[in-house]
Amino acid sequence: MYNGLNWNFGHIVDRRFNPLLITFLLFGLTSLAFAADKHAPSKEIAWSKLQGLGDIEYFQLKNTKPNKTKHPYHIFVRLPDEYNQSEKVYYPTLYLLDGGTNFPLFAAYYSYLRAMEDVPALIIVGISYGNNDWRKGNDRSHDFTVTTIEREFWGGAQIFEQFLSDRLMPSIQEKYRVDSHKQVLFGQSLGGQFALYTSMYGDAPFFAVIASNPALHRNLDYFKQGMKKRDMRPKVYVSIAEFDDPTYKEPTLNWVEYWQKQNVEWEYNFDNLKGHNHLSASPVALRNGLKWIFNK
Structure with a gap:
């Protein structure tokens, strides 16, 4: 009968109690556990090993205006590789709305754009809510929009723009x-609506804005009002994806057609992105927009 392991272990422990052998067994088990643990996932993320993200810094900032969001904004900053080479150089800065998604996407993409000299050295700033849930503080539907009778919680663009210009x-x-x-704003969808708002009716000191597939489907008439007079109006790049949903595409085409007929001193570029949809167009819109803005 085979019961050697159980009997021997019990015999050793209960009858003879060999301390040296017990120590050896415990050391062996600990070594095995340690060896297995070396292959276990680490709870600490080695951000520096994702070299394409570059040098990243982070802080939080709250809006102090009335009717402000209750949650802080999470601010991520990617510095250009050249940043520490000279304290005399000042850099153009790109602000990304929906930074929770757009910052990791574009912070890495930027390294490719720089390698091909498509864009100048930039400081990139991502503005994130930290989640996608409006119940947990994602207020993009409020912050990025002007009023509409269809959505009572829309209409916070003016307050959010004041946060950008006065705080961030x-x-x-x-x-x-x-x-x-040379400060530039990028917005996609509702973020694109905000980019148009700040250029047409706002005060934030942006040099230019990039609006990728701006969502104007609930308040198009607002964006056909006369523009606010400004000493220096931001340049505007607007992209429309070939396969964007008609819900978004048709109002934007309507808006483009309307403003092309107006006698307005406004430096703009309307771009049709073939083969792309509402979300896939973002990287192309960013690249094309920055190349146009900086004449690359």
Whole structure:
């Protein structure tokens, strides 16, 4: 009968109690556990090993305006590789709405754009809500939009723009060497609506805005009003994806057609992106928009 292991172990422990052998067994088990643990996933993420993301910094910032969001904004900053080479150089800065998705996407993509000299050295700033749930503080539907009778919670664009111009942009300029005359905003979908709002009716000191597939389907008439007079209006790049949903595409085409007929001093570029849909167009819109803005 085979009962050697159980009997021997019991015999050793219960009858003879060999301390040296027990120590040896415990050491062996610990070594096996340690060896197995070396292959277990680490709870600490080695961000530096994702070299395409570059040098990333993070802080939180709250809006102090009335009717503000209750949750802080999560601000991520990617510095250009050249940043520490000279303290005399100030950099154009790209602000990304929906930073929770767009920042990791474009912070890595930027390294390719720089390698091919498609864009200048940039400071990239991502503005994130930290989640996709409006119940947990994702207020994009409020922050990025003007009013509409179809959605009572829309209409926070003015307050959000004040947060950008009064809180975030000064904070970034205080912390980093920003070329204050070359600050660019990127927005996709509802973020694209906000990009148009700040250029047409706002005050934030952006040099240019990029609006990728702006969603104007619930408040198109608002964006056909006369523009606010400004000493320096931001340049506007607007992209429309070939296969964008008609719900978004048709109002944007209507808006483009309307403003092309108006006598407005406005430097703009309307771009049709073939083969793309509402979301796949974002990287192309960013690249094309930045190349146009900086004449690359």
